[in-house]
Structures are given as C-alpha cells and as structure tokens.
Amino acid sequence: MSKFNEEQLKEFSRLVARYPEGKQKSALLPVLHLAQDSFGGWLSAETMDYVAALLHISPIEVYEVATFYSMYNLKPIGKHLFEVCQTGPCMINGSDDIIDYIGTKLGIKPGETTTDGMFTLKTVECLGACGYAPMMQLGKHYREHLTKEKVDAIIDECRKNAATNN
Amino acid sequence: MGVKLLLEKANVPGIRFFETYRKEGGYHAVEKALKQMDPAAIVEEVKKSGLRGRGGAGFPAGMKWSFIAKPEGVPRHLVCNADESEPGTFKDRYLMEFLPHLLIEGLIISSFALGSNDTYIYIRGEYAWIVDILEQAIDEAKANGFLGKNILGTGFDCNIYVQRGAGAYICGEETALIESLEGKRGNPRIKPPFPAIEGLWKRPTVVNNVETLAAVVPIINMGGDEYAKIGVGRSTGTKLISACGNINKPGVYEIDMTISVEEFIYSDEYCGGIANGKRLKACIPGGSSVPILPANLLLKTAKGETRLMNYESLSDGGFATGSMMGSGGFIVLDEDQCIVKNTYTLARFYRHESCGQCSPCREGTGWMEKILKNIDTGKGKMSDIDLLWDIQRKIEGNTICPLGDAAAWPVAAAIRHFRDEFEWHVKHPEEAQKRNYGLAHYADPIHVPA
Numbered sequence: 001m002s003k004f005n006e007e008q009l010k011e012f013s014r015l016v017a018r019y020p021e022g023k024q025k026s027a028l029l030p031v032l033h034l035a036q037d038s039f040g041g042w043l044s045a046e047t048m049d050y051v052a053a054l055l056h057i058s059p060i061e062v063y064e065v066a067t068f069y070s071m072y073n074l075k076p077i078g079k080h081l082f083e084v085c086q087t088g089p090c091m092i093n094g095s096d097d098i099i100d101y102i103g104t105k106l107g108i109k110p111g112e113t114t115t116d117g118m119f120t121l122k123t124v125e126c127l128g129a130c131g132y133a134p135m136m137q138l139g140k141h142y143r144e145h146l147t148k149e150k151v152d153a154i155i156d157e158c159r160k161n162a163a164t165n166n
Numbered sequence: 167m168g169v170k171l172l173l174e175k176a177n178v179p180g181i182r183f184f185e186t187y188r189k190e191g192g193y194h195a196v197e198k199a200l201k202q203m204d205p206a207a208i209v210e211e212v213k214k215s216g217l218r219g220r221g222g223a224g225f226p227a228g229m230k231w232s233f234i235a236k237p238e239g240v241p242r243h244l245v246c247n248a249d250e251s252e253p254g255t256f257k258d259r260y261l262m263e264f265l266p267h268l269l270i271e272g273l274i275i276s277s278f279a280l281g282s283n284d285t286y287i288y289i290r291g292e293y294a295w296i297v298d299i300l301e302q303a304i305d306e307a308k309a310n311g312f313l314g315k316n317i318l319g320t321g322f323d324c325n326i327y328v329q330r331g332a333g334a335y336i337c338g339e340e341t342a343l344i345e346s347l348e349g350k351r352g353n354p355r356i357k358p359p360f361p362a363i364e365g366l367w368k369r370p371t372v373v374n375n376v377e378t379l380a381a382v383v384p385i386i387n388m389g390g391d392e393y394a395k396i397g398v399g400r401s402t403g404t405k406l407i408s409a410c411g412n413i414n415k416p417g418v419y420e421i422d423m424t425i426s427v428e429e430f431i432y433s434d435e436y437c438g439g440i441a442n443g444k445r446l447k448a449c450i451p452g453g454s455s456v457p458i459l460p461a462n463l464l465l466k467t468a469k470g471e472t473r474l475m476n477y478e479s480l481s482d483g484g485f486a487t488g489s490m491m492g493s494g495g496f497i498v499l500d501e502d503q504c505i506v507k508n509t510y511t512l513a514r515f516y517r518h519e520s521c522g523q524c525s526p527c528r529e530g531t532g533w534m535e536k537i538l539k540n541i542d543t544g545k546g547k548m549s550d551i552d553l554l555w556d557i558q559r560k561i562e563g564n565t566i567c568p569l570g571d572a573a574a575w576p577v578a579a580a581i582r583h584f585r586d587e588f589e590w591h592v593k594h595p596e597e598a599q600k601r602n603y604g605l606a607h608y609a610d611p612i613h614v615p616a
Contacts (some may be wrong), residue, residue: 018327020241020284022368028349029332033291048203061349067352068521069332071291087253088454089410089497091511125335125515126454127292130495131408131416140298 068083184306214390216402221375253454254495265269335519354567395465401476414438414502423476455572461610516573544595
C-alpha cells in the first residue's frame with residue numbers, strides 16, 4: 001500500500017496546522033488532493049482508508065466526501081486528463097465540436113481512457129473561463145480559446161512529454 | 167472612461183508582487199485602518215459606503231458585518247468566498263490572478279474589523295494555480311509585517327490560509343462552504359442559526375465574496391461617503407462584470423453603475439458589439455441563475471426607459487420583464503443561438519450541482535434536464551412545456567438553499583419570454599435539428615444592420 005513520503009508528510013503537516021486543535025478534519029479536502037496527486041491521479045479505497053487513519057476520522061467520513069466532489073477520481077485515469085467544459089457559455093462558443101473532435105481523434109468517448117493509458121476525456125461543468133471559451137483543464141492549468149489546431153498541438157505536446165519522460 | 171477603483175493598477179507590470187504593489191500605494195489602507203481607526207469605525211465606513219455583496223445576493227456588507235456575535239472567549243472568523251462557480255462569472259479569478267495583494271489587503275482590514283485572527287480563503291479547486299499566487303502574496307505580506315503576529319506594532323495578530331475546494335458549485339452557498347471548510351460534503355445548513363452566530367466550528371463567522379473584500383480597500387482609502395457618491399441610488403461604487411458569449415471583446419470590466427446596458431454591449435470600451443456582425447438576440451446579465459432577457463427587454467425596460475447596468479435597473483419590472491445584477495456574469499447570445507439548447511445545458515449544470523439534500527431540487531433538476539433534452543433533440547411534446555413550468559414552480563422556494571431557485575429561474579424565464587421557440591421545436595422536430603429558430607420578435611430593435 002502507498003504511503004506519503006517524507007516530503008508529502010511535511011505538506012500534510014502544513015495543511016493540518018492551519019486549523020485549531022481537534023479540527024483536523026477540516027484538512028480533509030486538501031489532503032485528498034495531496035493523496036490523489038501523490039498516488040497516480042485517483043483515490044482507491046485503500047488510499048481513502050489511509051487518509052482516514054492519518055486524520056483520525058472514520059473511513060466513511062472520507063468516502064462521503066470523496067464521492068461528493070467532482071475533482072476526486074474514484075477510478076484510475078490516463079496519464080493526461082482532458083477536462084473539457086460543456087456549460088452554456090462554452091457551448092455557445094463551440095465546446096460540443098471540441099469534445100467531438102477530441103473524442104474522434106483519440107478514439108474514446110467522454111468518461112473513457114485510451115487503451116495505451118495515455119489520455120482520459122471527461123466533460124465538466126463551468127470552470128470559470130467563460131470569456132476564454134471553449135476551454136479545458138489539463139493538470140493544474142487551463143487551456144483556453146481552444147480550436148482543433150490547438151487541440152492537435154496539446155495532444156502532440158502530451159505525447160512528446162511522455163516520450164521524454166520515459 | 168469610468169471610475170476604476172479595483173482594476174486601476176491591473177496592468178502595471180509586476181503588480182502581482184508585493185514590492186510593486188506597495189510602491190503603487192498598496193497597503194496604505196491597512197496602515198490607515200489598523201493605526202488610525204478602531205474596528206467599529208471600519209464597520210461604520212463600510213456601512214456608509216453602501217457596498218453590497220458582490221457574490222450575487224447584493225446584501226449590504228456593512229450590515230452583514232454588524233450581525234456578528236461577540237461571545238466572550240470565542241474566536242471569530244472571516245472566510246473569503248472564492249468558490250466562483252456561477253456560469254458566466256470569472257471576475258474573482260481575474261482579481262486574484264492579477265491583483266492578489268488587493269484581496270490580501272482587503273482581508274487584513276476586514277479581519278481586523280471583525281476580530282478574526284485566523285482567516286480562510288475558500289477557493290474553487292479548479293483554480294489550482296491561483297492558490298500558488300495567493301500563498302506567495304500571503305508570504306510576502308507576512309515577510310513585510312502586514313500579516314502574522316503584532317501587525318505594524320498594533321498588537322493585532324492575523325493569519326490567512328488558502329483552502330482548496332474540489333469541484334462543487336454548491337460550496338459557493340455560504341453554509342455549504344462552511345461545511346466544506348470543516349471537511350464535509352457541501353450540504354447547506356438550515357438557517358437560523360446564521361453563520362454570524364454559529365458558523366465555522368460553531369463560531370461566529372462572516373463569509374464575503376472576493377470582490378466585496380477587495381472593495382474595502384478603496385472604501386478605507388477614500389472614505390465611505392466618497393465611495394457612496396459613485397454610482398446611482400443603492401448601487402454604489404464600482405462593479406466587476408465578466409462578459410462572455412457572442413461579443414467582440416469578452417473579458418472582465420470594471421464599471422460604475424451609471425452606464426446603460428446598450429453602452430456596455432456596444433461601446434468599444436467594453437464588449438465592443440456583437441461578434442461577426444450578427445444581431446443581439448438575448449442576454450443573461452448576472453450569471454446563469456438570473457432570468458434571461460430578450461434583446462428588446464434588455465436594452466429598454468417595459469416602461470420604455472433605458473436600462474442601466476445596476477441592481478435596481480436590471481431588476482426593473484421584476485421577473486415578468488426584468489432580471490438581476492447577480493454576480494455580474496454577463497452572457498450574450500446572438501441571433502444564431504438556440505434558447506432551448508442553452509436552457510438545456512444550464513439545466514444539466516444544475517442537475518449536476520444539486521447536492522441532493524432537498525427532494526424538489528434533487529428530483530426536479532433531473533426532470534427538467536430530461537424534458538429539455540427531449541425538446542432539444544426533437545422528441546418533445548407540447549404538454550412538456552407546461553410540465554416544465556409546473557416543475558420549476560414546485561422547486562422555487564421549496565429548498566433549504568437558493569440552488570433550487572437558481573435552477574428554476576433560468577427555465578421559467580426561457581419559457582416566459584421564448585415560449586414560441588419551444589413550441590416551434592415541438593411542432594417542427596426535424597427542421598429544428600437543421601436550423602435555429604432565429605430572432606423572431608425579440609431582436610434588438612435599436613441596432614439593425616444596414
């Protein structure tokens with residue numbers, strides 16, 4: 001089972017220290033982000049139990065939170081997660097076409113991962129980039145004013161990064 | 167050019183960093199507030215300013231502050247609501263990304279006024295890179311003696327922490343936000359007790375929007391009375407508007423609330439007109455929850471008066487012929503946009519974001535989404551339109567928090583003003599898959615292309 005390394009434990013302690021004594025449960029959302037980033041981009045039941053033990057809360061308190069918030073992935077995802085916004089303002093600016101284009105190009109539907117484990121496509125609701133639509137979140141950052149050409153370039157960029165990292 | 171109180175320095179290179187911000191006059195308001203004023207005097211200035219909550223509800227900020235309970239020995243907390251998630255709204259993001267120190271400065275003053283020694287910024291989880299920007303600004307402020315222990319030798323201690331959410335629109339509702347900050351699901355609480363009495367960890371808490379707290383800086387610098395002179399009526403000061411949709415210049419604009427909707431859409435200083443030479447069909451002027459208005463009711467009120475970009479004028483006529491200022495998320499739809507499809511995507515959004523606590527919202531948002539999808543894809547029945555109307559009426563006012571209303575209003579307004587377009591979709595299901603209904607009678611009557 002995976003556990004936080006020293007550096008991750010230091011970040012864990014920094015997060016917990018922000019709340020009064022006995023209110024360490026408040027750190028649950030940030031700690032789940034830390035766990036997801038540390039253990040392959042998703043939260044397994046084992047990971048959630050580990051977080052529960054670290055925070056001295058019961059596992060159910062972690063499960064109910066992990067299943068409520070849309071940013072926690074409850075099953076494995078690809079190396080690169082494309083989260084494409086589909087709400088009103090993005091729809092007006094052609095997000096449907098962008099979602100179709102990515103799906104066709106990668107051979108997957110929203111919610112699916114490519115067989116090589118490289119890409120996951122997910123449709124999401126409004127991310128607060130309505131003036132720069134259409135858009136998607138990739139990792140920590142937004143990619144905005146998407147066009148088919150830009151999508152091509154992003155996919156190439158991800159593939160290149162993967163090649164250099166291996 | 168209108169008055170700029172918040173974004174005046176947004177384009178100064180390096181304004182994101184303490185040194186430049188300070189050189190440009192930053193943190194002067196903190197010095198003034200902490201050294202020359204007491205907490206009660208600060209609350210009084212904010213009351214005098216007439217500042218209204220910029221998150222969407224428009225509740226007077228000074229009054230909200232005055233409700234905070236002060237039981238002996240119980241810590242109080244200020245929480246900054248940076249969970250900006252209302253479709254069409256991206257103004258707080260802009261403020262935090264480009265002027266982080268303006269928010270930090272407003273937070274220090276407001277924390278002093280409310281007696282909060284530990285203040286939290288709850289930011290939507292997707293704004294991950296902004297967390298770094300804010301934490302850097304906090305570190306810089308601390309290194310320069312504006313945060314931490316004994317700020318500026320006044321004996322006031324204050325720390326600010328940034329808490330990331332994890333993807334839930336509902337956490338923009340203040341009691342859901344508090345639940346989330348306590349490490350729970352974002353289920354809104356039943357009120358009373360209000361957060362001012364029992365909030366974070368059952369302690370007295372004030373939750374304010376990013377823009378509201380940033381506006382405290384100019385209010386302290388210029389005085390509440392001077393701030394109140396800007397704008398009109400009960401719409402004092404300036405407001406950030408995030409404009410998007412089919413316009414030439416989408417982006418974030420600071421307006422004093424005296425300009426007309428027409429000027430805002432068509433002037434080059436703001437939206438720069440409708441993109442691609444098209445005509446204006448409709449607009450959602452205050453974030454996706456507020457009623458959509460057809461162009462003819464948007465530019466002029468039902469009484470034929472010019473509609474202005476402020477709280478009173480945008481709501482003139484009530485929901486029958488008006489809308490709301492809301493969060494300032496200004497979504498413009500041109501003649502090629504389909505009202506049914508637009509309403510469907512918003513209904514899907516609210517179904518996705520309903521926390522599931524109250525049956526009318528949990529069930530009703532799902533029903534509305536399904537029915538709208540059917541109409542949009544040519545499978546609708548004429549009776550569906552009345553059914554939609556019936557469902558939205560049964561959601562509105564019947565839920566613990568305003569998400570139910572927020573889901574009901576867009577559907578109600580779309581049917582109220584664009585019923586003929588819904589009927590056309592039902593009567594001509596095949597044609598509706600090939601072309602849009604167009605402008606019909608609700609086109610902009612003022613700007614007619616030659």
